[in-house]
Amino acid sequence: QSALTQPASVSGSPGQSITISCTGTSSDVGSYNLVSWYQQHPGKAPKLMIYEVSKRPSGVSNRFSGSKSGNTASLTISGLQAEDEADYYCWSYAGSSTYWVFGGGTKLTVL
Amino acid sequence: EVQLVESGGGLVKPGGSLRLSCVAYGFTFSSYTMNWVRQAPGKGLEWVASISDKSSYIYYADSLKGRFTISRDNAKNSLYLQMNSLRAEDTAVYYCARGLRWPDYWGQGTLVTVSS
Numbered sequence: 001q002s003a004l005t006q007p008a009s010v011s012g013s014p015g016q017s018i019t020i021s022c023t024g025t026s027s028d029v030g031s032y033n034l035v036s037w038y039q040q041h042p043g044k045a046p047k048l049m050i051y052e053v054s055k056r057p058s059g060v061s062n063r064f065s066g067s068k069s070g071n072t073a074s075l076t077i078s079g080l081q082a083e084d085e086a087d088y089y090c091w092s093y094a095g096s097s098t099y100w101v102f103g104g105g106t107k108l109t110v111l
Numbered sequence: 112e113v114q115l116v117e118s119g120g121g122l123v124k125p126g127g128s129l130r131l132s133c134v135a136y137g138f139t140f141s142s143y144t145m146n147w148v149r150q151a152p153g154k155g156l157e158w159v160a161s162i163s164d165k166s167s168y169i170y171y172a173d174s175l176k177g178r179f180t181i182s183r184d185n186a187k188n189s190l191y192l193q194m195n196s197l198r199a200e201d202t203a204v205y206y207c208a209r210g211l212r213w214p215d216y217w218g219q220g221t222l223v224t225v226s227s
Binding site: 034036038040044045046047048051052057089091093097098099100101102103104105 | 148155156157158161170172173206208212213214215217218219220
């Protein structure tokens with residue numbers, strides 16, 4: 001069982017927006033602005049999409065955005081495109097004994 | 112161009128040992144914390160261990176402590192993971208990744224299969 005809870009799957013049609021949630025606790029997501037999001041296509045390495053809750057690395061489309069409220073972080077993808085179909089994982093700092101935790105992952109299907 | 116290239120994976124029997132390596136290219140390796148992250152077949156990502164730039168700080172996932180050892184050689188731009196007492200549940204692709212708070216570059220991974 002992963003430390004952070006994500007929905008197993010989400011789906012949307014091209015052009016629509018979707019949001020993936022990442023629910024933790026007051027010991028991880030709720031306490032630190034160190035939530036990141038990763039995109040992983042089948043057979044490929046993860047790619048950083050969002051860091052520090054809402055910042056985008058250079059080269060990542062502005063269709064990707066992140067936010068946090070309480071113990072839940074969210075990744076929103078607007079203007080869905082076929083290439084967005086992938087697995088998405090959240091990652092958070094969890095304090096000085098557990099250190100780092102991932103969410104269980106969410107499979108995004110573009111219909 | 113930043114590149115991370117893992118090697119050392121393969122088939123090992125339960126109880127055996129394996130040493131993974133990751134060679135870094137295109138950045139000042141000695142300035143970055145490095146990580147190992149693994150992914151069992153069909154499963155999610157799992158953080159394994161991190162080591163600071165000068166090896167002053169080393170962190171492990173609780174479930175792995177005592178069996179795995181992370182280390183680095185900055186002169187060789189290399190990261191290592193020594194894995195002992197391997198179990199079937201350690202079967203996974205092992206990735207090395209750069210950076211502490213948000214690993215930003217990842218290698219393509221090396222597959223470790225633990226099976227008799």
